[in-house]
Amino acid sequence: MRVRVLYFGVLKDAVGRGQEEMELADGASVGDLVRGCRARGLLAAGLWDSIAVAVNQEYAKDGDVLKDGDEVALLPPVSGGNEGLGTV
């Protein structure tokens, strides 16, 4: 099956593009996809531990099974609003 993967923020910079299509084995889960992306070594491991995933614009869990045509967004910790609390 094929899904569309969207990248945002620091992930988009690391991957070098905002989205791409991925071929996955039938029955692959959200966790399978994330582990696959993580294995490409694009980011520090710590960041992968803190991401969330949305499938078709709804927050998803590790075990959720994907289906052909899904839109899967990899979301670094969000930082909208105005006050930055993070380390610089």
Add this chain to the structure above:
Amino acid sequence: MRVEITDAVIPAAEIVAEMKVGADGAVCVFDGIVRDNTRGRKTLHLDYEAYREMALEQMKGLAAEAIAKFGVRDVTVVHRLGRLVVGETSVLIVVASAHRGAGFEACRWLIDTLKKTVPIWKKEQFVDGAVWADGEGFPEAVGLGEESGLASLDTPPFAKGAKDGAPGDIGLPKARVEAGE
């Protein structure tokens, strides 16, 4: 209920004025503006980006939840994207209610929750470099869940694939570029 994501300047004063009706005893406003520094490092500007469709839906959900949860009369939530300079409004939250207590609580809850769950990010451009601002981290309800195993790479079968340098062996995705942004 007014919920928007915009690329234009947020007319904060006009929006606040439009929110007031006779039944209101209080209007609480959170006007989030771009600060001129982060921990003393001088900020030139901020670039906000969003997973736009999802962010708007999340914001609508939060606004409706705030009305139900705190019993306030009406809520406005507007977030701006793109490049903002010091002093400009990035997010505006306005809560109109009969009494101040509910208004303050709803306003505080809205900005705190928005910052943790709505998919919007900002890149801070400093005089001497740029960085994606760290978020506070996702609450448990929207994270991948404890069972994810993402932090435990030692457990098979992932470790095996990783050690072999053959991620394809465990059914991992092969990326193909379709479209860039």
